[in-house]
Amino acid sequence: MRLALIPLVLLTTLLAVPTAHAAGSSAQPRSERAHVRLDGVDVVLRKHTRQVVTVKHTRGWHARVSLWRIRHDGSVDRILRAADGRTGYGGLVRGPRRHQGTGTTPLGTYRLTSVFGTHPRGDAGALPYRRIRRGDFWVEDNGSDFYNRYRNQRQGGFRWWLPSSxxxxxxxxxxxxxxxxxxxxxxxxxxxxxxxxxxxxxxVNGSGATAGCASAPRWFIRALVRRLDPDLAPVIGIGR
Structure with a gap:
């Protein structure tokens, strides 16, 4: 699918979009950002961004997930699309207003930084990859210096033994x-x-809604992992 030319820079002052900067992620200065609307989702582009994933909420905790490629001439190609995407059981909320444990998916634009999974490194794409090992956690301990980081329990620095409750x-x-x-x-x-x-x-999709992440069918995520390129500064835009 090929879309018409989009004046990316001109859109900067026309759209009011939740941004990764507002949600606590690194971002360009406001005056340097360009915006684009894809599948009804307003996306804030980083400098050099040429790959965009959109998560378009459709109903309940369902969503449509797409991969787009922005050409240097401003035209846009849709590369992949999955109708059976998922979002959080708690609904969607603006990133700065999100609270841990609510099952909400944050609206806005965020970088796609790395990949982890159960396969060998050779099966992954160009983004940094880490294969899951025994004792690996994603730290959600608010008292830890490693909050919101990948870490193994043997490294310490967080209370990995706390029960899920x-x-x-x-x-x-x-x-x-x-x-x-x-x-x-x-x-x-x-x-x-x-x-x-x-x-x-x-x-990858589970059996139902997520706990705040976005998800898509296995074939889509596998294809996406193979295509994402750090040189194209990929971002994800989540919208209603």
């Missing part, structure tokens, strides 16, 4: 072999604002 429990990655067969890390809350939430990924 505790507000500061972390996520043992090996507990989710289906969802985390392939999981793409977003830049949401990269600045580690406590209680805002940790571990917002784009991962």
């Amino acid at each position: 505790d507000d500061n429990s972390s996520e043992r990655l090996t507990d989710y072999p289906t969802q985390y067969e392939w999981s793409i890390v977003t830049g949401f809350n990269h600045r580690q604002v406590r209680h805002r939430g940790a571990g917002i990924f784009l991962h």
Whole structure:
């Protein structure tokens, strides 16, 4: 699917969009950002961004997930699309207003930074990749310096032993072999604002809604992992 030319720079002052900067992630200065609307989702582009994933809420916790390529002439190609995407059981909320444990998916635009999963490195694409090992966690302990970071329990620095019922429990990655067969890390809350939430990924669908991430069918995530290129500054835009 090829879309018409889009005046990206001119859109900067026309759209009011939740941004990764507002949600606690690194971003360009406001005056340097360009905006584009894809599948009804307003996306804030970083400098050099040429790959965009959109998550368009459709109903309930369902969403349509697409991969787009922006050409240097401003035209846009849709590369992949999956109708059966998922969002959080708690609905959607603006990134700065999100609170840990609410099951909400943050609206806005965020970088796609790395991938982790259950396969060898050779099966992954160009983004930095980490294969899940025994004792690997995503830290959600608000008292830890490693909040919202990937870490193994042997490294210490967080209370990995806390039960899942505790507000500061972390996520043992090996507990989710289906969802985390392939999981793409977003830049949401990269600045580690406590209680805002940790571990917002784009991962393989489970049996229902997510706990705040976005997800898509396995074939889509696998194809996406192969295509994402750090040189194209990929971002994800989540919208209603």
